Amino acid sequence: MKKYVISICLMILTTLLVISGCSFATTGNLQMQSNKTELKKNEEAEISVRITENLSQILSIDGTIEIDENVFDVISIKSSFNNDKVSSQNYDILYKYYYLQLRSPIDLKENDEILKIKVRAKQDVQPTTSIISISDMVFSDYNFKEHSYEGENANIELSIINDNQEDDEGALYLKSEIYRIGENDLTKYEKGDKYISKVMPKTKISDFLTGLKTNGKITVYNADGSEAINADDIVKTGMKIKVTKDNNESIDLTIVVMGDANGNGRIDMADLTKLRSKLYVSGELTELEEKALDITFTQKISTKILTILRNVLYESGTLQNLI
Numbered sequence: 001m002k003k004y005v006i007s008i009c010l011m012i013l014t015t016l017l018v019i020s021g022c023s024f025a026t027t028g029n030l031q032m033q034s035n036k037t038e039l040k041k042n043e044e045a046e047i048s049v050r051i052t053e054n055l056s057q058i059l060s061i062d063g064t065i066e067i068d069e070n071v072f073d074v075i076s077i078k079s080s081f082n083n084d085k086v087s088s089q090n091y092d093i094l095y096k097y098y099y100l101q102l103r104s105p106i107d108l109k110e111n112d113e114i115l116k117i118k119v120r121a122k123q124d125v126q127p128t129t130s131i132i133s134i135s136d137m138v139f140s141d142y143n144f145k146e147h148s149y150e151g152e153n154a155n156i157e158l159s160i161i162n163d164n165q166e167d168d169e170g171a172l173y174l175k176s177e178i179y180r181i182g183e184n185d186l187t188k189y190e191k192g193d194k195y196i197s198k199v200m201p202k203t204k205i206s207d208f209l210t211g212l213k214t215n216g217k218i219t220v221y222n223a224d225g226s227e228a229i230n231a232d233d234i235v236k237t238g239m240k241i242k243v244t245k246d247n248n249e250s251i252d253l254t255i256v257v258m259g260d261a262n263g264n265g266r267i268d269m270a271d272l273t274k275l276r277s278k279l280y281v282s283g284e285l286t287e288l289e290e291k292a293l294d295i296t297f298t299q300k301i302s303t304k305i306l307t308i309l310r311n312v313l314y315e316s317g318t319l320q321n322l323i
Contacts, residue, residue: 031111031177035210039121044075049115051139052177057105058139065091065098065117071125075118081106082318108139111178111198112320170215172249178211180297181253189243189251195291197256199235200319201267201312206231208255216245223263234265237292254288258319259309261289267312275306295319 031052036045067074077091079100087101108114174181174189182193199208205220205228212218220228223238237260243251259267261274275293277283278301285293285301293301295308311317 033177033210039125041121041123044118044120047117047119048080048113049117050111050113050178051108053110055108055139058102058108059105060101060140061114062097062099064096066096067117067119071122072119073122075120077115077117080113080116109320172216172243172245172251173214174216174218174243174251174253175213176211189253194254195256196241196253197258197291198297199255199257201234201257201260202265203235203257204231205233205235208235212241214243214251216243216249216251218243236260236263236265238263238288256288256291258295259292259312261285261292267309269313272306272309272313275301275309279303279306 031050032047033050034045034047036043039045065077074091074093077098079086079089081102085102085104085106087103089098089100091098175187176196177187178198179196180186180198181189181196184190184193209218209220209231219242220235221240221242222228223236223240228239235255235257237255237257239255241251241253241255257265259271262268262270264270271293274283274285274289278285278293290301293305295305296302308317308319312319
């Protein structure tokens with residue numbers, strides 16, 4: 001079993017506002033997740049790189065991305081930001097250099113995806129406890145009138161957990177670094193938890209499942225109790241997951257899609273109608289509807305949420321950028 005390492009070293013040159021402000025490099029932890037835990041020769045994998053804390057006014061990233069050429073062919077390394085937000089980006093495969101410049105500063109929130117790395121295996125690759133590692137990553141922000149160059153490096157500890165890292169013979173568990181599980185320890189299931197939330201609208205079942213880690217088997221059910229068998233269908237509020245093991249342990253949770261109060265997996269006029277009724281005519285919401293509309297996770301339905309959902313519906317906004 002051959003271990004392989006991807007290391008990212010980002011050294012940012014930032015523009016510094018000399019008179020009325022200042023520029024600084026902001027560092028934060030990362031979480032990486034592959035959509036597969038093992039690969040056969042010529043099989044492809046996609047690696048999602050996410051930030052695990054809030055960062056403000058990020059404008060550029062540049063640095064070196066190295067991938068073991070004996071193990072992988074690099075298919076692409078691309079920013080996860082919408083094309084209209086990216087001024088330029090490039091990956092020089094010869095010098096292993098990646099550069100990203102955004103059109104204007106953006107705020108990054110916890111769990112926002114920043115990069116997608118696609119690779120193709122040159123040989124069979126088995127899972128290890130640390131498939132990928134990242135170090136020396138810097139996010140940079142700036143404002144400028146007069147400027148000079150300034151660079152800074154920072155170390156980041158990264159822990160990669162794959163499906164085989166925990167003892168498969170131990171107690172049944174369910175974890176996620178992307179979704180919220182329950183109301184207390186949001187990253188893992190605890191007895192009594194009812195919901196798994198923070199699921200983005202229009203998320204495919206296949207993509208939803210890659211955001212979960214367990215030593216059991218996950219089955220997805222429609223709201224009517226029938227098994228959801230098409231992995232390309234989207235996840236909807238009211239659907240359920242059941243996680244089981246051979247010893248008859250089980251975890252049962254109801255899925256909550258953000259903003260999807262009417263249970264079709266999307267944000268539409270029906271969701272806004274339910275929200276307006278609650279806000280302006282004291283309409284009643286079920287517990288599940290209220291969970292779906294509480295996209296700010298404050299346990300309070302407010303006009304701020306109505307503004308956000310209107311922006312998504314009418315202005316082509318996205319929840320990732322608005323909440």
